[in-house]
């Protein structure tokens with residue numbers, strides 16, 4: 061790779077460019093475009109887990125004041141068949157899961173639309189459903205692909221090696237379904253002007269929304285405009301378009317009026333995807349000196365009948381540790397359930413919880429320090445692929461974290477540190493997340509007044525894309541940061557991939573860097589230079605490219621109430637060059653907080669009787685609140701990696717969540733001496749564990 | 757379809773929002789949050805849940821912080837409402853807390869931010885007026901201003917969710933203005 065940036069803007073803690081708009085309330089989100097004549101749509105969720113709609117009685121709804129229409133599968137616009145089956149809404153009578161859109165009410169005001177939706181009477185022909193994930197489910201199968209990788213990877217003779225290992229751990233970890241719950245609900249405002257469609261939508265990728273919607277409505281892409289100026293979080297659930305975009309566009313087409321559809325909070329778990337539950341069996345075999353002889357990581361998870369999504373939790377075992385014998389496999393069961401999808405660090409957050417908990421169990425079985433055990437199993441190359449790492453500094457993260465946390469001299473004995481009713485413990489876990497990048501386009505324009513404008517249809521979902529892209533541009537142009545303006549979030553801008561897989565900044569930034577570098581070197585090509593990184597960003601790399609990290613946690617477990625309070629959380633990351641110290645810090649800590657939620661508070665259930673999530677709202681699904689969050693420290697080590705992109709950066713949006721839950725779980729074991737193997741670690745489970753331990 | 761308004765389902769209310777009086781005919785089902793967002797195009801107040809569970813819609817009603825999604829507009833005749841758009845008053849300068857949020861990077865996506873800001877302003881007034889919280893020392897004399905250490909701030913701000921996890925920075929920003 062050629063060309064590195066040399067200026068002073070990169071890495072600086074530049075303030076978010078849209079910050080002022082966000083703190084004054086001026087920033088507009090998708091539902092906030094009050095177009096003239098704008099109306100509101102409200103979905104009617106299917107009330108059965110499986111079956112067919114036999115009739116939709118809309119008469120009572122249509123008689124209500126202000127109601128413009130009720131769309132049903134018989135009269136909604138016909139779509140081209142989508143690649144993503146979750147978008148085929150109102151196209152037929154089949155109900156693949158509870159909460160599937162059965163009808164859509166459109167009215168002048170949100171109140172009228174809600175009342176109309178409630179007045180719609182849907183009758184169903186109900187079929188028996190199955191929403192219960194079991195490990196030996198007869199419908200289970202091994203998927204070909206999991207997270208873009210083969211569903212199964214195996215070398216050596218893992219089963220025999222494990223059987224013959226001197227020290228063995230054979231444990232099973234469970235994670236329930238989890239919900240993204242971005243604070244801004246999925247929302248779209250749609251408007252047709254003849255056959256041209258404009259969408260204001262909450263998305264992680266406007267270019268993707270345009271191409272998907274153009275296909276569905278059989279339009280040329282240039283006739284679809286997508287605006288996503290501010291996006292209230294996504295965490296994976298707004299990566300590809302969800303049903304709100306399609307339904308809003310249909311309703312606007314049907315009524316001839318602009319329509320806003322904001323999914324009610326209670327619908328989000330059902331309609332926007334969830335982190336699929338996993339049952340993960342880990343078998344680790346080791347020599348007494350700690351070196352692994354076998355690693356088997358087998359994941360069972362579910363998907364819906366609408367499409368196959370595999371929570372690729374076993375993938376992490378192909379990256380983390382040196383072992384002569386490996387099995388990493390997935391087993392997926394299609395059920396009559398809502399469709400799972402990406403949630404922050406998909407695959408990795410779940411997989412590393414199980415793997416890093418099992419490694420802690422192995423350390424305990426060996427009587428070895430868990431940091432030391434990890435150091436002993438550092439691979440020289442990526443285990444399955446055999447490729448060298450472009451950079452891998454997990455050892456440095458563990459050492460630096462241990463130093464900062466005061467790990468040295470830690471008494472490994474579990475259950476011995478008491479403060480009155482409290483038991484105190486500390487834990488560690490490693491983290492990894494792939495450093496991905498996709499082709500993007502971007503343009504750079506030199507203005508007569510000496511300023512520059514950089515344009516790319518990036519999505520700023522809270523990452524600070526505008527700011528960091530300006531920093532990349534300023535350094536490539538060799539000008540001060542305040543001379544560069546960035547435009548993002550509109551399909552009139554050069555097309556770009558979505559903000560997902562922690563690859564947004566690397567992908568957009570590469571194109572911005574290239575456009576700016578060329579403009580600086582050849583001003584005569586200007587005033588506007590356009591770059592396209594196709595062929596470069598997607599070129600095969602001879603390197604395995606991943607970010608790494610280490611998490612350290614201290615927890616206090618109340619033996620009377622069962623409550624766990626986190627006292628300290630430290631994350632040290634090796635994620636390439638950090639492009640904006642201020643926003644990077646916020647992303648790392650924010651993800652660690654989501655990891656704390658995964659460990660301690662967040663829990664959902666698929667009710668087998670109803671086939672849906674009872675914990676659908678924010679009162680019953682507990683995302684962490686202020687009072688749950690202690691002082692959190694996140695930092696990084698300087699990592700110079702020339703095999704990534706011209707900035708030398710890895711993505712940072714997801715790695716922060718990856719090791720948090722395991723570090724906390726390991727701290728709880730160190731505190732109590734009890735190994736809890738099912739998340740979240742809620743007081744009821746802790747108390748039950750403490751009681752049964754006492755009875756022994 | 758019938759007409760948008762039916763008699764007996766709407767009433768007139770007058771309220772002051774950010775210092776300006778507004779008289780509106782409101783649907784009895786309309787909550788303050790929707791009045792702000794739909795009728796007045798004051799979209800700074802956010803709808804996160806519409807159920808009083810997230811705090812994104814927090815505004816000040818007669819100086820008290822309240823979830824505007826839980827307040828029927830028709831009950832608020834004569835009220836004085838301050839939203840995030842009005843925190844800074846008439847001037848160009850933002851409220852010191854808004855400045856502190858910028859300085860501390862106390863947000864990412866920004867969707868919870870207006871609610872956090874209004875909630876913090878209300879919270880500071882509550883503490884100054886001596887309202888205790890769950891973590892206030894029960895032995896503290898009642899009615900005196902409560903000193904806001906981190907546990908107090910965290911406890912009192914716990915009605916405002918932030919899925920981006922900006923909590924530590926929000927607490928620091930609040931400390932900056934105490």
Ligand code: FES
Pocket residue numbers: 802803804805806807808809810811812813814823824825826
């Ligand atoms: S929108 Fe009012 S509390 Fe969530």
Ligand code: FES
Pocket residue numbers: 243292293522862863864865866867868869917918919920921922
């Ligand atoms: S800043 Fe995104 S929810 Fe708080």
